[in-house]
Structures are given as C-alpha cells and as structure tokens.
Amino acid sequence: MKFIKLTAISAAVLASTAALAADPVIVVDDNDAVVYEAEPVAYQAAQPSYAYNSDAGIVRNTTGAVVGTTKTIFNTLTHPASVSAEAGTLGYGANVGFSVNEKTELQAGWAGGDAADLFGGDFDANDVNYDVDSDFSNPYLGVQVRPMANWFTMGAGIIVPDNDIDVRANSEGSDDGYFELNNIQYNAAQTGTLEGTIEHRNKLAPYLTVGFRPNITNNFGLFGEVGAAYMGKTDATVRAVDSTSLVNYTDKDGTPSTTTAGEVASIAEKELEDKDWLEWFPIVKVGATYRF
Template structure:
C-alpha cells in the first residue's frame, strides 16, 4: 500500500506540474503550432553522390534541417587512381540523409553571411562503385605498384572491380553556402565527407600479363587487401550544388 500511495502521489504531482506548465505556455504565448512541422522549402541538387533533392525546415535563423535523397549513376573516366592503377569509375548511388544546418550568422543583415552554414548529420548509404580498366596488348601497366606488360601476342588485359558501401549508417560533416537571391529563390553549394569505414572490394583480371616479379592474380589480391585497409577509403567525399526554393 505504501508503494501504491507513493505512485499515486507522484502521478498527481506530475499531472499538476503538467497543467501548470500548460497554463504557463498559454499565458506566455508559446503555443505549439502544427504548421511548425511543415517544410519551409525544398531544393534540387546534383554532385558526387548523385542527383536528387531535399525538403528544408527552418527552426530559427540559426538552425535548419534538410531531409534528402541522392541517387543515380555518376561516371568518371581515367582519373581514379588506386595503388598506382588508373580506373574508370561508375558510381551507382542510393543515399538518404538527414542533416542539421547550423548558420553562425543566420541573423546577420548581410544575406551572404546568412548563407554560410555547417552541416552535421547522417545518411543511409547503399552505394556501388564499379571499377574498370582495359590494357591493350603490349602496353605497360601497374597493379599493386608492380609493373606488368600485357602480352603482345594476346588480346590485352581487362580488370573489373567493385567497391561497395552497403546498408551503412554513416555520420557526415560538411560546409555549405546557401544565399538567397530573392524572396523565394536561392542557390547552394556544399562540400564534406561521410565516414563510411572501409568498403567491400573485389577485383577480377582477365588476359595475360607478363612480369619478372609478382604474379598478376596475386597482385590483384594484394591490391584488394590494401584498398580494404587503407584509411583514405574510410571517407566518402561529397561535393554538390543546387537550387533552393522557399515558400
């Protein structure tokens, strides 16, 4: 019975406190409005993580939220270097993110200063990076920093690979600039990085490669291992631009 009385007393006090808090809220004019949950804007965007858009919320001049999606294919040619090897990169992106955007000068009279923000949040990542490399007969190339030559009498060497970031919740930090150019329209740019941990990596080589040192297939396995354990592949860089619309 003593325990029951204690619980009942605590319940009465809690209810009384809640009633007093509600009275204070109404009295002071801080009534919650459901429209505060409605987005205040939207944007379209494109960049290294694909293309898509986001809904925007503005809590106050200093803090906002962005809930968005980036997806689609992005291809880059002849500029991805992995341990001395150069690959064509085909990215298949599928990302859902939620970021808080902190504006240190959000209440400034200068609209350019208002546009500076720091983004911090997280994303669900489900990304595939396709790697492809074709070497002509007689051409020199490197795998795992080892020199090889594609057999001049063969059909050349082809290396296919895949880097996968699957089902990962990754934290994000970025820096952005989103000034308004009119009452309803604005532009934005953002750079940052997701911390993803190392990806799953596979490399498959076909064709004949000549060398006086390491075996070609052994070099591929060693290169896979280096990518899995290299710190720089724990980070996914982000760069994107877009247009904002506010209502």
C-alpha cells in the same frame, strides 16, 4: 403573520437570485427587521489543458503538454520551409527543409543515380587508374545551421548509403602496357581485363559540410557545400577474365618471374581496399532552393 413571514422570505430569495446579490435583502419578523448580505457567485474561466507554473518551474498537466508538443511537431513537418534540388559527388537529388528557428533548419533528402561523371569518372588507387560506373542511393537526414545568421552555413547529419560502384583497371606504359602494383609491373596484355566492384561497410555514414546559401530573391536562393562522409572501410572484389593466364613480371630484386592473372587481380583487390579516400568520401554539391 406566519404567512406574511414566508411570503417575505420567498420574495427575498427570488430577488437575491435574480440580482446576483446586487442589493441587501431585508426580512421582517415580528416588527424586527434583519438585513442579510447575499454573497455573489464567482465564475472562473476554464483553464487550459496545460499551463506553465512559474513558481515550480514545471508544466502542469503533462498529458496536455505532450499533446501540444506533438501538434507543434506535426504542424512543422507538414509545413516545410523550403525545397531544394542538388547535384554533386553523392549524385543528383533533392531535399525538404523544416525551420526550427531563424538560424537552424532540419533537412531530409536523397541523392543518387549514376554520379561517376560528377567526380571525373575515374580515380587512382596507388599506381593503377580505374574507370568507374556507379549507381548511388544516398538518403540522408541532417541539420543546416547559420551560426552568424548570414550566408555561411554548417551542416551535419547521417547518410544511409546503398552505392554500387563498378571499376575497370586501365593499363599504363608503352607497347602492351602494364599494371603497376606494389611497385611491380605486370604485363597488361597477359593479365587481360581487370574489373570488379567496391562496397562501403558502413550502413550509416555521418557527414560534415560547410557552405554558403545566398538568397537571390525573397523565395529563391542558391547554395554550395563541401565536406566529407565517413563511409568506413571498403570491401572490394577484383577479377581477371582468364584467371589462369600466365603473366610475366620482374620482381623487386630484378628477377624475371611468372604468376597468374588471378593473383594479379588479388593484389589489385587488396590495394583497392587499402585506398584511404574511399573511407572518407568527399562531398561536393551545388543546388537551388525555393523557400515558402
């Protein structure tokens, strides 16, 4: 009888395992029948490495969330939304755009080269006109926003300026001409050539622009922007070819006086450093964009 009992129990266990407790198991013991209900085994799908807990308002498994975010950032940076070519007061250059959403785009670009001709090739500092030669290098990072989801754009960012600006003063007036500094006219022939350099003090220059970016086709578009970058005060160096040369002038009281070409250069240098528009450098640029 014990043998029959063991055999019945073993068969019941094997049957319940195979059928995942699909049917009840009956065990016979000394003419008594006992029914056992086998509980099925529950299997759960593997949970993701991170998940949002709507009750607590937090992301469970921070490590997984960071990895997921990093992967998203990597995919965004390696799949740019657009490339653009540009020309303007900062120079000739290009940028790459990365879409954050339908209204916002991050940009990384560079503009430089000899940009002097793009803004006329000269400028006036008070009453002295200067010819300009430049060698610009302006890498930048910024964001372009379409606040109304149309052609109108607003931009902001940071420029890392490394611009070499060489200047040469032009004499004015009749006959031999003159350099007018602080309302005093210095004889240009006696002063000789005045030339120098300008360098902005800011190593990081914030900028703001407004513009428009119409799409011509699904992939191709144009853009234009105007604005300004805060380059900070300028350091100027102006020198005369012969700094010891004597220069005649008439002072503000009408009295004829004499100074040196080196002193005239120093006065011109101070006026260059006081020129306001070099502190706020104008940004004007146009270009074309190809969208992927």
